[in-house]
Amino acid sequence: MRLWLLLTLLAGVSLSGGAEAQTRTAIVTSSAPDHVALTVYRSPYGKGAMNLRYLGGFALVTETRRVRLPRGSAVLRFEGVAEGIVPVSAIVDGLPGGTIEKNRDARLLSPASLVDGTLGREVTLTRTDKASGKLVSEPATIVVGPTPGVILRTTAGIEALRCSGLAERLNFARVPASLSSKPVLSVTTTSPTARTVTVRLSYLSSGFDWRASYVTSLAADGRTVDLFAWLTLANGNPEIFSNADVQAVAGRLNRVAVPAIPATAGALRLVCYPLGTTTSDLRQKQFELAEEIVVTGSRVMEFALSAPVPAPPPPPPPPPPEDLGDLKLYRVPMPTTVAARGQKQVALIVQKAVPVERRYRRAVYPGQQLDGVPTSIVLVLKNDEQHGLGVPLPAGSTALYAEQADGRLLLGLGTIGDRTIGETVRLAAGVSSRVTLTQAVVVPSQPGALASGTAGSHEAIVTASNGNSFPVMLDVAIGAAGQAIEADGDEVNLIDGISTWSPLLPPGGKAVLRYRY
Amino acid sequence: MRDNIWRAYGLAMLLGSTAASAQQLPPPAGSPTGGSAQGDVSVTIYNNDIALVQDVRSLALADGRVRQSFPDVSASIRPETVSLTVPDAAIVEQNFDYDLLSPSSLMEKAVGETITLVRTNPATGAETRDRAKVLAVNGGVVIEVNGHVEVLRDDGLPVRAIFDRVPDALRARPTLSVTLASTRAGSRPATLSYLSRGLGWSADYVALFDDKSGTADVQGWVTLKNTSGTTFGNARTLLVAGEVGSTDDDGNGNYTPRRRRMTTTLPGTESTARGQLGDFYLYPLAERTTIADKQTKQVSFLDAKGVAASAGYRFENGWLGSSDEPRSAQSVLRFSNSGAAGLGDALPAGVVRVYVRDARGQPQFTGENRIEHTPQGSTIALPTGDAFDVKVRPTTVSRTRQGDSRWRTAMRYTLTNARGRPVTVELVQGGLDGGDVRVVADSAKGERRDAGTMTWQVAVPANGTATVTVTFDTRY
Numbered sequence: 001m002r003l004w005l006l007l008t009l010l011a012g013v014s015l016s017g018g019a020e021a022q023t024r025t026a027i028v029t030s031s032a033p034d035h036v037a038l039t040v041y042r043s044p045y046g047k048g049a050m051n052l053r054y055l056g057g058f059a060l061v062t063e064t065r066r067v068r069l070p071r072g073s074a075v076l077r078f079e080g081v082a083e084g085i086v087p088v089s090a091i092v093d094g095l096p097g098g099t100i101e102k103n104r105d106a107r108l109l110s111p112a113s114l115v116d117g118t119l120g121r122e123v124t125l126t127r128t129d130k131a132s133g134k135l136v137s138e139p140a141t142i143v144v145g146p147t148p149g150v151i152l153r154t155t156a157g158i159e160a161l162r163c164s165g166l167a168e169r170l171n172f173a174r175v176p177a178s179l180s181s182k183p184v185l186s187v188t189t190t191s192p193t194a195r196t197v198t199v200r201l202s203y204l205s206s207g208f209d210w211r212a213s214y215v216t217s218l219a220a221d222g223r224t225v226d227l228f229a230w231l232t233l234a235n236g237n238p239e240i241f242s243n244a245d246v247q248a249v250a251g252r253l254n255r256v257a258v259p260a261i262p263a264t265a266g267a268l269r270l271v272c273y274p275l276g277t278t279t280s281d282l283r284q285k286q287f288e289l290a291e292e293i294v295v296t297g298s299r300v301m302e303f304a305l306s307a308p309v310p311a312p313p314p315p316p317p318p319p320p321p322e323d324l325g326d327l328k329l330y331r332v333p334m335p336t337t338v339a340a341r342g343q344k345q346v347a348l349i350v351q352k353a354v355p356v357e358r359r360y361r362r363a364v365y366p367g368q369q370l371d372g373v374p375t376s377i378v379l380v381l382k383n384d385e386q387h388g389l390g391v392p393l394p395a396g397s398t399a400l401y402a403e404q405a406d407g408r409l410l411l412g413l414g415t416i417g418d419r420t421i422g423e424t425v426r427l428a429a430g431v432s433s434r435v436t437l438t439q440a441v442v443v444p445s446q447p448g449a450l451a452s453g454t455a456g457s458h459e460a461i462v463t464a465s466n467g468n469s470f471p472v473m474l475d476v477a478i479g480a481a482g483q484a485i486e487a488d489g490d491e492v493n494l495i496d497g498i499s500t501w502s503p504l505l506p507p508g509g510k511a512v513l514r515y516r517y
Numbered sequence: 518m519r520d521n522i523w524r525a526y527g528l529a530m531l532l533g534s535t536a537a538s539a540q541q542l543p544p545p546a547g548s549p550t551g552g553s554a555q556g557d558v559s560v561t562i563y564n565n566d567i568a569l570v571q572d573v574r575s576l577a578l579a580d581g582r583v584r585q586s587f588p589d590v591s592a593s594i595r596p597e598t599v600s601l602t603v604p605d606a607a608i609v610e611q612n613f614d615y616d617l618l619s620p621s622s623l624m625e626k627a628v629g630e631t632i633t634l635v636r637t638n639p640a641t642g643a644e645t646r647d648r649a650k651v652l653a654v655n656g657g658v659v660i661e662v663n664g665h666v667e668v669l670r671d672d673g674l675p676v677r678a679i680f681d682r683v684p685d686a687l688r689a690r691p692t693l694s695v696t697l698a699s700t701r702a703g704s705r706p707a708t709l710s711y712l713s714r715g716l717g718w719s720a721d722y723v724a725l726f727d728d729k730s731g732t733a734d735v736q737g738w739v740t741l742k743n744t745s746g747t748t749f750g751n752a753r754t755l756l757v758a759g760e761v762g763s764t765d766d767d768g769n770g771n772y773t774p775r776r777r778r779m780t781t782t783l784p785g786t787e788s789t790a791r792g793q794l795g796d797f798y799l800y801p802l803a804e805r806t807t808i809a810d811k812q813t814k815q816v817s818f819l820d821a822k823g824v825a826a827s828a829g830y831r832f833e834n835g836w837l838g839s840s841d842e843p844r845s846a847q848s849v850l851r852f853s854n855s856g857a858a859g860l861g862d863a864l865p866a867g868v869v870r871v872y873v874r875d876a877r878g879q880p881q882f883t884g885e886n887r888i889e890h891t892p893q894g895s896t897i898a899l900p901t902g903d904a905f906d907v908k909v910r911p912t913t914v915s916r917t918r919q920g921d922s923r924w925r926t927a928m929r930y931t932l933t934n935a936r937g938r939p940v941t942v943e944l945v946q947g948g949l950d951g952g953d954v955r956v957v958a959d960s961a962k963g964e965r966r967d968a969g970t971m972t973w974q975v976a977v978p979a980n981g982t983a984t985v986t987v988t989f990d991t992r993y
Binding site: 090132252253329417 | 621
């Protein structure tokens with residue numbers, strides 16, 4: 001990494017005819033970090049593709065910078081920090097004299113603030129003769145500005161800028177102090193001796209996010225899947241993080257919205273006195289009326305769309321996640337460059353031959369009228385070592401493919417939540433219209449046994465049929481967790497708190513359940 | 518009407534002296550290095566968008582009735598709160614003038630006056646000068662030149678309109694002006710004090726938690742924000758923790774939406790060495806500082822090492838709450854700001870950011886939450902997020918009717934821990950205040966902290982599961 005170190009010694013008095021003499025304070029500018037570590041946290045409810053303009057996650061950026069401090073009091077300015085920095089979260093370590101105060105200044109240099117900061121001071125007014133190109137300059141003082149309009153005191157008197165129809169421009173002697181091109185983070189410190197120190201600056205920044213994308217392929221025998229997960233990182237900031245140590249944290253964190261002072265760069269509007277003429281109503285060539293200088297910014301969306309699918313051969317398996325308090329930290333094994341306004345993918349999890357159980361599933365409400373509705377196919381994985389897995393799985397989207405002789409076939413798309421070790425994972429594997437479900441409300445077999453409206457006073461019949469040439473396991477979840485469902489015998493079991501009927505359907509077979517609710 | 522007055526005024530000015538040309542320029546405002554008209558400034562900032570600004574300026578006053586303007590007061594000043602103390606002078610009236618100087622208002626105020634026109638020949642660049650009297654400014658400027666009436670720039674050719682002076686009443690920025698009845702001439706200090714919006718402060722804390730040693734290093738920063746539009750140079754700054762104006766009735770009542778993860782605090786009773794003002798704590802900044810416009814400034818006020826802290830879990834279930842999949846318990850950081858625990862200071866309201874070192878020793882962020890003004894000696898339980906490995910699945914096993922308004926409800930809570938070490942979860946069943954609710958059977962003894970909640974401390978073994986079953990008897 002290159003390091004630019006700018007040491008500018010400015011005496012506070014020399015800045016202007018300041019009222020009170022200030023003690024000499026050196027301004028030290030650190031323009032770029034030497035090394036960056038980036039820990040990306042995901043947006044809590046993020047789903048689907050990421051939009052680089054509205055990334056709901058954030059990152060902890062930890063920068064190492066070498067700075068040369070002079071003896072005595074100094075203001076250390078940090079440039080090149082991420083645009084989305086949360087200024088109040090900045091922590092500066094490694095200053096021998098500690099941090100006296102941290103400042104974040106959002107007064108930006110713009111045409112309007114240039115006029116504002118020069119109000120009452122002398123500028124040079126230059127007029128260009130449009131015929132000959134001759135330049136005539138004279139000193140002027142800004143009396144009013146930037147809104148509404150600019151009024152100058154010249155040697156001739158009081159004039160409004162650009163109301164005469166002449167080509168007029170202002171020249172400023174210098175940029176007013178405290179104006180900068182970007183919001184600036186700075187700290188004040190006092191060093192006992194002049195020395196070069198290593199400073200660690202860490203801060204939270206918005207404009208980051210990551211997603212886990214699971215790509216699973218079902219083996220030809222249908223008994224195992226190869227599980228592979230991409231970690232897709234996105235950076236919506238205009239800063240590039242070169243050769244950064246990158247980590248991703250899974251889990252949900254509590255965040256508090258901190259209002260920040262928006263960086264405002266006002267437009268300079270030059271407004272003149274009314275300039276209507278005796279022929280204003282006629283169609284005519286417009287003379288130079290008030291001109292408007294508007295500062296606009298445009299975001300350049302420039303990121304190479306790396307070809308997503310089909311994916312290249314997966315990289316070597318990454319290290320397993322480590323515990324970070326109650327969260328999971330996934331480390332990208334080698335330093336990597338996170339481009340400005342770009343996204344990148346690295347391998348998150350690689351697990352081969354994880355045994356799966358194929359089940360059919362449908363949730364029904366008691367009494368819901370259903371006529372041969374299709375059922376969902378899910379592949380059930382047990383996330384522990386006996387079952388070939390045992391890795392914390394962060395929430396993400398899943399894509400299931402079948403490996404066949406003539407290529408891959410997409411079977412299903414779905415999502416999973418945060419699944420820790422020991423939990424059950426269900427992979428969506430499409431919808432089956434060959435295993436169907438029919439439900440109807442029937443006349444109670446013991447009419448009048450219970451008052452209408454109480455639990456157990458209604459009765460329904462569910463019929464499941466299998467059109468496949470192989471037996472299937474079906475799960476019919478009835479109602480909500482905790483709802484009382486009664487059936488004869490032990491046909492209905494509680495699975496995850498919900499009364500669930502789990503018949504094994506033979507090829508071409510049927511099963512019937514009668515239950516009260 | 519106003520034009521007439523100004524025409525008369527202008528004529529009077531023409532007939533009168535030329536003293537008006539010695540008009541002061543408005544001083545530059547908003548630039549911290551520029552010659553601000555501010556004097557010795559003290560700023561006292563409260564939490565709820567109120568700041569008290571005291572500004573001692575030296576005024577050179579004449580004897581008799583004088584009008585004094587005060588430029589460079591806060592752009593977010595509340596003018597009704599201004600008070601001025603000047604020795605040997607009484608205040609006749611205070612004005613806050615918004616009549617701003619602009620090209621249009623300059624021309625309007627010049628009606629009836631004479632201005633200079635400089636016409637430029639577009640072909641040769643030759644300049645000719647005329648004196649012109651402004652007759653009217655209505656949509657366009659009508660002027661009288663050498664006995665002829667014409668419209669300014671009627672032919673579109675370049676004409677510079679040069680004014681002799683800036684009218685007294687027009688100002689570059691909204692300006693406070695006070696008319697004083699002075700009993701003697703001479704220079705003396707005047708104390709201007711007013712309330713301003715746009716200045717606020719809060720606290721920000723950094724807690725670096727170490728689970729192994731059960732300690733946290735806590736740093737506290739006061740964060741000051743200036744959006745008032747004005748820079749206060751070299752100001753003595755005092756921050757007050759507390760909110761003034763307790764009888765603000767905005768018609769919203771006391772409704773505050775319940776946050777999902779709220780910090781719970783057991784208030785302390787220890788007194789602190791902090792300076793106090795009534796019930797407010799004072800945080801003076803050690804040195805004078807310049808509070809620039811649009812600046813966020815942070816100054817350290819607390820640095821405590823090795824504060825006793827512990828990590829825990831909490832899960833609260835609503836009445837009849839059932840879940841078809843395990844839900845994460847909250848991760849909670851517990852610490853105390855008592856003197857014995859190593860912190861020993863009152864904590865002004867703000868955001869606590871919690872960091873934990875990763876396997877390589879680098880601090881990583883693990884969540885944040887807000888605390889309110891917390892007196893010393895309090896115990897704070899700060900939820901930082903949801904635990905990945907510790908989950909709870911509440912299930913309403915059965916609801917059986919026992920009578921007209923009596924139910925028996927069996928609950929089962931399955932707690933799972935995928936971590937490699939045992940944890941204790943504070944399991945809370947809420948919503949028990951809907952009627953007469955009693956526990957008729959339970960697998961573990963809970964604590965009824967209040968009518969609405971029942972709390973169990975459940976130990977869950979490493980990589981294991983624990984189950985709590987409870988049966989409630991409810992009479993409405």
